[in-house]
Amino acid sequence: MVEAEDLEQRIRQGVGDVSHIVVNDLTGTKDHWEALIVSEAFSGKSPIEQHQMVYAALGELMAGPVHALALKTYSPESWAKQEG
Amino acid sequence: MEDTLQERIQGIIDNNDVVLFMKGTKHFPQCGFSATLVEVLRRAGSEFQDVNVLEDPGIRHGIKEFSNWPTIPQLYVRGKFVGGCDIVREMYEKGDLDAVLSPKEG
DSSP, X not given: OOOHHHHHHHHHHHHOOEEEEEEEESSSXXXXXXXXXXXXXXXXXXXXXXXXXXXXXXXXXGGTTOSEEEEEEEOHHHHHHHHO | OOHHHHHHHHHHHHHOSEEEEESBOSSSBOSHHHHXXXXXXXXXXXXXXXXXXXXXXXXXXXXXXXXXXXXXOEEEETTEEEEOHHHHHHHHHHTOHHHHHSOOOO
């Protein structure tokens, strides 16, 4: 189990330049999560690289406490397009 | 990671054009994320080899190091890591997956 605030803080620190982040507990059990993250640090990176940056920020949390994490990652530019 | 494990994983990826490392099998997925990718590949009309990591603890652990990717499922096409559930599903929804799956001419 892990708290949403912990995930958000780890991602903000590890990824950096986070301008928008939403972390949702999908099941109410604090182990299945989804996160939407907008960061300038994602600019010019492939989706694989972007997700690897988030996984790296969460480190050992991915090896136990977080059973599942659905990710949506955007650079500010791609986020603006997404919002249309 | 042990060299032999690394070689085993590399061998699986080299010997199959499209490989899905997943929990369960394509006929009986045992995780929602794995089931999603099986369905995406089915809709995309792709033949693929499934590798059930639940039956092989070595691969289950090793595949996470192999691509520096801590989650399963993982999709590989012609030797290249394509992504996990979210990335592949998004490629499918955007219509980008066919180009990745179909062999390039010449």
